[in-house]
Amino acid sequence: MRSTNACAQAGRALGLSLVWPLMALAVLLAGCAAPLSPKEDARLQSYASISDRPAVRPVRSMSSFSDSLACMDRMMRDAEIPTTLITSKQIPDYSGRVPVATKDMVITALSQMSRLSNAFRYVDFEVDIARQDTVQNLTTLLLNNNQMQLQRPALYMSGAISFVDQNVLNASHGAGISGERVEIGYSRSRGATVIGLELHLGDFRTRTIIPGLDSANEVIIGNSGQGLDLAGKIGSYGVQFNVGRELAQGAGAATRTLVELAVIELAGKWTRLPYWRCLTLDNTHPEFQRQLRQWYDAGNWVSNVRLVERYLVSQGYLPNQAQPLASSSPMLRDAVGRFQTDRGMVVTGVIDFPTYERAMRDFVATGEDGSLTRIGWPVAPGLAMEMASFTLDMQIENPVRDRTAFEAGTQIFASATVSRAAHLFCYLHDSNGNVVRIQPNMANPSTLVSANQAIRLPDWMVPYPAFVLEAGTQGRESLMCVATPQDPLPRLPAELQGPSLRPIQRMPGLQAVLDHFIAAVGADNVASQKLEWRVLPRAPQPAPVSVPRPRPGSAAGTST
Structure with a gap:
């Protein structure tokens, strides 16, 4: 009994001996409750801007059908599909489980499918007041004051993320072993979610959905996880060890895949082109x-x-x-x-x-x-690949059948596309014998252009192009573009280095221009093409019909 009381007294004494230092420490901290000096954290905070940067480089957001969009672009260009104005409604997700900007994905897909062909132009006009911004407000103001014209689209896209079925499949299993001093457990789980997207093409003039122009597809995204637990005892101490890894495929990339597939289907059905050829590419394989x-x-x-x-x-x-x-x-x-x-x-x-x-x-x-x-993968160090040719493709873009003859005063629209990044120069030889450089010019001074993108001559997509290409007097005219991988301008003669949109002195024709380029960089580094057309005289205009006016004081058709 005495021993127990002695232990209790010793415990109280030990507790009191610990309380006083703790109280003293609390009083000391309370006295230091004044604000800390920012200088003490200056060195730590100096690393914040560096630590806030991403750890990896950004990459272009691409799906399995990105090359299929480029394939459709080339197919529509070869078929000479005219430009169609298109817009779209909001593409909602009523499940609330796919928070992505589906409408913007539609716009991006249409844009990527129109780089060469100019097949679609998106009309951006927002009617939802909650979504309107500064540009939309300015547009509305100009429209109300008759200072701006808004072109009516011919088509519009409508649709929604129709369903999101989560955990359609869900499989999990686990196992464990338990002993006197060790416990081991393993678990694994897998699941699958299905996302569906439906898009339709409608006639904007009548606000009716066109029968047969629809797309309904779904994609599966999966998630999986693995875990390992290890616990044991060493003497009277316990040790625990946990390791796990998880994989969750995001809904954003899956939705982009569905959108691009739907846009390809709708565009192919609308233009009546064999779009399935662009969907059977090997790189559309999910793996x-x-x-x-x-x-x-x-x-x-x-x-x-x-x-x-x-x-x-x-x-x-x-x-x-x-x-x-x-x-x-x-x-x-x-x-x-x-x-x-x-x-x-x-x-x-x-x-x-x-x-x-x-x-x-x-x-x-x-x-x-x-x-x-x-297929044809070069694995040997000395194995050479087949050399790809450097090409230049030019076309007249006027929506007429006969593109070899134009009446005087007719505006001519052309385009040029290079197979890889190159320096592009374009020259016009008019019916008066003048040779004029139209590309590059004061509005577009850079000669370097990227591949697989149509360079418009003139750029009819901007409100104020650098020049207007009109058929001149009766005779023959031609337009030639020259592309080179190297910048040839420093090695060209002085007359070809002059200002643009002015006649070049002492230049007899386009062949002389091409010869100067070949002499500057070599024939192997030059790609060229020439377009020619005849200029016809203007068709006679019908004489105006004069309507006799009644004399003052008389009725029309009668005399007093």
Whole structure:
């Protein structure tokens, strides 16, 4: 009994001996409750702006059907599909589980499908007051004051994310072992969610949905997780160890895939083109990018750089070198930057996986067993790829059948497209014998243009183009464009370095211009094309019909 009381007294004494220091510490902290000096955190805060930056480079948002959009663009250009004005309603998600900007994805898909063909132009007019911004308010003000004209679209898109069925499939299992001093557990779960999108094409004039012009598709996104738990005892102490990993495919990329597929279907049905040819490309395989990523990770960094370098040589972005270039070479970085620009990527000048994937996708196909295989993949260091030709494509864009003859005074619209990034020059030879440079000009002084994008001559998409191309007097006229991978301007004669939109002195014709370009950079580095048309005299205008006016004081048709 005495022993117990002694222990209790000792415990109270120990508690009192701990209370006083704690109270003293609390009083000391309370006395230090004054605001801290910002200078004490200055060094720590100086790292905030650096730590706030992303850890990886941004990449272009692309889906399995990005190349299919480019395929549709080329197909509509070859078919000479006229420009159609189009708009769309909001694409809502009534489930509230897919918070994405579906309407903006529709606009992006239409834009990517019209780079060459100009098949669709989107009319951006917002009627929802809650969504109107400064541009919309200014548009409304100008429309009300008759200072602006709004073109009525011919078509509009309507639709919605029709359903989101979460966890349609959900499988999970686990197992564990328990002992006297150790416990081990393992668990795994998998699930699948289905997202559906329905889009329709409507006639804007009648506000009716066109029968048969619809698209209804769905995509599955999955999620999975694995976990491992380990617990044990060492003596009287316990140790726990947990490790897990999870995979959740986002709804944003899945919705973009559905939108691009639906836009391709609707555009193909509207234009009555075989759009399915653009949907059967090998790179629409859902495992396409994953397989390329495995091949990229399987090779070392040096071999991947050499592989992409040889591809750039084959495509004309680099000259054929006896020795490989260093990865930090300015020539290689410039070539990679031009290649990334032509492919619509984020330009970094660095050979990373997105660049590797865009370069090597031409050498991947679906095998007989349905898996992706390498086709013509150059694995040997000395193996050369087939050299791609450098081409220039020009077209007259006037929506008429006969594009070889125009009446005097008719406005002519043309376009030029290069197969890879190049310096573009365009010249007009009018019926009076004058040679005039129209591209580059004061409004567009840069000669460098990217690949696979139609350069409009003149640019009829802007309200005030740099020039207007009109058929002159009766005779023959021609328009020629010249493209070169190198900037030829410093090596051209003085008469070709003068100002644009003025007759070039002592230049007999377009062939003389082309000869100067060949002399400057060589025939192998020049791509050219010429368009010709006849200028017809103006058709006689019918004489105005005079209507006799009644004399004052008389009725019309009678006399007094």
